[in-house]
Amino acid sequence: MSPFRNRDPLANPEELIPRIYAYAAYRLGHGPDAEDVTSEVFERALRYRKSYDRTKGEPIAWLLGIAHRCTNDVLAARSTSHGEVPETEAAESVEEESVRRLSLEAAVAELGERDQELIALRFGADLTAAQIARVVNLQTNAVEVALHRALERLRRILDRQGEASGEQRRAAAEPSVR
Amino acid sequence: MRDEKRLAGELRATRAQPRDEFAASLAGEVRGASVRARQSRFGLWLAITGLTIVAIASFGGISYAATHNPADDQYGDHSCTICTTTHTTTNHDSTTTHGTTTHDTTTTHDTTTTHETTTTHETTTTHESTTTHGTTTHGTTTHETTTTSTEPSTSTSTSTTSSTTDTQPSTSSTTTDTTVTVENATTPTNTPAGTAPFTPPKAAVTKTTPKSTTHHVQTAGETKGAVTPKVSSGQLPFTGLALWIPLGAGFVLIALGLTVRTKARRSNSQAH
Numbered sequence: 125m126s127p128f129r130n131r132d133p134l135a136n137p138e139e140l141i142p143r144i145y146a147y148a149a150y151r152l153g154h155g156p157d158a159e160d161v162t163s164e165v166f167e168r169a170l171r172y173r174k175s176y177d178r179t180k181g182e183p184i185a186w187l188l189g190i191a192h193r194c195t196n197d198v199l200a201a202r203s204t205s206h207g208e209v210p211e212t213e214a215a216e217s218v219e220e221e222s223v224r225r226l227s228l229e230a231a232v233a234e235l236g237e238r239d240q241e242l243i244a245l246r247f248g249a250d251l252t253a254a255q256i257a258r259v260v261n262l263q264t265n266a267v268e269v270a271l272h273r274a275l276e277r278l279r280r281i282l283d284r285q286g287e288a289s290g291e292q293r294r295a296a297a298e299p300s301v302r
Numbered sequence: 303m304r305d306e307k308r309l310a311g312e313l314r315a316t317r318a319q320p321r322d323e324f325a326a327s328l329a330g331e332v333r334g335a336s337v338r339a340r341q342s343r344f345g346l347w348l349a350i351t352g353l354t355i356v357a358i359a360s361f362g363g364i365s366y367a368a369t370h371n372p373a374d375d376q377y378g379d380h381s382c383t384i385c386t387t388t389h390t391t392t393n394h395d396s397t398t399t400h401g402t403t404t405h406d407t408t409t410t411h412d413t414t415t416t417h418e419t420t421t422t423h424e425t426t427t428t429h430e431s432t433t434t435h436g437t438t439t440h441g442t443t444t445h446e447t448t449t450t451s452t453e454p455s456t457s458t459s460t461s462t463t464s465s466t467t468d469t470q471p472s473t474s475s476t477t478t479d480t481t482v483t484v485e486n487a488t489t490p491t492n493t494p495a496g497t498a499p500f501t502p503p504k505a506a507v508t509k510t511t512p513k514s515t516t517h518h519v520q521t522a523g524e525t526k527g528a529v530t531p532k533v534s535s536g537q538l539p540f541t542g543l544a545l546w547i548p549l550g551a552g553f554v555l556i557a558l559g560l561t562v563r564t565k566a567r568r569s570n571s572q573a574h
Binding site: 136137138142146150159169170173252275279282 | 320321
């Protein structure tokens, strides 16, 4: 095999780390678990660097394949240990962006595993539908349809959350008005 | 109600970013590991290169190249003469071609004899060659040629009878070649008036008797040394570089390669 075919997949880690982290954060939540998974992904990548075949895809796709396995390991460990709730950032943050992100994370956490995976790959790792198709072994059209449905479900969850929070706010505001 | 595009934009905008220090430390670690891996590969490459040089040198590859003349491989060790003559063809080789005989790749004897008034031997030799009427000396080969022309003739057309006697292989040490050429000079037809009366043509006997022709067995780097530079053992061909230089370079490369590789591995294990 030509040495040029298998260029170093980790030649530009600065670009890859945020994408892997974002993927892990969508699957596991923003915080130490996502950092652990990101570190684990790069450690495995260094160890198995020689197995990378450039003809099979970009380095990010290869790394996301590793990240997928690492994330599943963490999720499996969570399910066996008291069904822990994904760790989220401190709720006391009052900034709008943080609130929005927390609500989004919570909504994504309510999705099924497959939808989470697709959203993490699409919006966390910033892959195209074709790249996602290669990672998850699906047709590009199937990925696009699945993504569309996942977003639809997420939108419904967010709407439901919004309604629930509005009711809560109203309920909280009513006694004070009286 | 949120539409899909807006939701996708939100998902992108709010995606989690790693802490700067975490990202920087992880990137540094990955880069360091990549550099160490490269160093290790480079060390291995150096060591293999050095090993190759030493292996070739120790099995005699370099010394063979230093002492062997490629011309020998191609043409062998024959000695022969290229003689192009209208009268006499003298061959000192088992292979005889009338008019042209290959003496050597580097030696060409073109002998053209025109019997006018005298016998002229034009000899062109790439190595040392001295041609004298009567005596031709080719390096260590001595041909004594006695040419007897009884009558100078102004005509250049001659009829010749050539007899060639030589089947001597090139590696023979001593041979006697006798070439007798009997020339019957044609009668000049355009003798100017007032010149000497016509003398009937006598047989112009050209007796070439190399008394003791010694065919020196040419060894590589002797006669051919005039064409290719002399190479002694212990020297590389063409450049004349001493043999110890590539050997030394090989050993240095091996040492350097092993050192680099060991260092890279050590720092790699420390990093983990």
